[in-house]
Amino acid sequence: MSSVTVPKKRSIWDGGVSPMNVSYGKMMMWFFLLSDAFTFSGLLITYGMLRYAHPAYEGDPDNFTFSTEYWPIPEKVYAAVPFLEGVHLPLVFVGIMTFILILSSVTMVLAVEAGHRMDQKDVEKWMLWTILGGIAFLSCQAWEWTHFIHGEPPGTRMPDGTIFMGANLVQNQYGPPAFADLFFFITGFHGFHVFSGVMLNIIIFYQVATGVMQRRGHYEMVEKVGLYWHFVDLVWVFVFTFFYLV
Amino acid sequence: MAHSENLTPEEAHKANVRRIWTVTGILAGVTALEFLLAFTMPAGIARNMIFVIMTFIKAFYIVAEFMHLRHEVKVLIWSIVLPCAFVVWLVIALLVEGSSIFAK
Incomplete structure (x- = not known):
């Protein structure tokens, strides 16, 4: 049988072109972030499941006191601000952290925009602001963790009758042990992502500053770390709602 | 990043930066509104639903505009x-x- 070549309509999936119209590295960053989104979903689903496995506080929110018997009202737990010890300012500090992260996301997207214009000085400037924003966020988180771990007087009576102040993985003054465990795991896992993001940003900032991207002719690495950085901000948007607000 | 072909690089740059700050304004505004509701609205299913919807609005703007997915x-x-x-x-x-x- 003679081979007959039938002219066939070629699809974009037949090879030779990039069907998703992005580079390999950028596409892989997207799919890595998708898998990371699954991990964070798992953590937040666990939070929802464990929270509803515990009784909720039934009384008047104004008379709320900490107890290991029921799940605490989040805004009663996160009510401290540095230098204002003892003043009840619910969600103010976590609000400041949220704005720091949103603003660092904005400076990142401005760095990407400067990269499209091949403007090395602007990329450097905006990446430096992004790194500073990341470090500021991590510092805030360090303070928040310290406050959470050390607790505030007078402490709460534990099931064994002792008074305990602060929190660790086994017991905490704010509510059932699972509450502190989830706080450490979820904000810790997110904080580790922020830390990794700052490290990646510093590496890319160094390469930008030494002119590597300018010689390469494009700033796509800035876009890739930018994607990661925005994802970190995106996760915080969900953590903020489901951990602090709801 | 230029979304229109007829713009000079300088105009495209201005338009992009304006777009970025518009999205920033939306994100900051929605977050501020969430704070307002956290203190003025009684806790319950209704408030939680509003928070979830607002979270998805913010997620949409971050993914679509900052991560540029809308233009892929x-x-x-x-x-x-x-x-x-x-x-x-x-x-x-x-x-x-x-x-x-x-x-x-």
Whole structure:
């Protein structure tokens, strides 16, 4: 049988072109972030499941006191601000952290925009602001963790009758042990992502500053770390709602 | 990043930066509104639903504009959005099933 070549309509999936119209590295960053989104979903689903496995506080929110018997009202737990010890300012500090992260996301997207214009000085400037924003966020988180771990007087009576102040993985003054465990795991896992993001940003900032991207002719690495950085901000948007607000 | 072909680089730059700050304004505004509701509205299902909707509005703007997904080709958009839609399904399914496991 003679081979007959039938002219066939070629699809974009037949090879030779990039069907998703992005580079390999950028596409892989997207799919890595998708898998990371699954991990964070798992953590937040666990939070929802464990929270509803515990009784909720039934009384008047104004008379709320900490107890290991029921799940605490989040805004009663996160009510401290540095230098204002003892003043009840619910969600103010976590609000400041949220704005720091949103603003660092904005400076990142401005760095990407400067990269499209091949403007090395602007990329450097905006990446430096992004790194500073990341470090500021991590510092805030360090303070928040310290406050959470050390607790505030007078402490709460534990099931064994002792008074305990602060929190660790086994017991905490704010509510059932699972509450502190989830706080450490979820904000810790997110904080580790922020830390990794700052490290990646510093590496890319160094390469930008030494002119590597300018010689390469494009700033796509800035876009890739930018994607990661925005994802970190995106996760915080969900953590903020489901951990602090709801 | 230029979304219009007829702009000079300088105009495109200005338009992009304006767009970025518009999105920033939306994100900051929605977050500020969430704070306002946290202190003025009684806690309950209604307030939680508003918080969830606002979270998705913010997520949309971050992914679509900051991560630039809105301007990618359709195949890439769907390969990211569709798996996430299944996760949302999983969340709803687990909350419904979970409440029957722990029902008293």
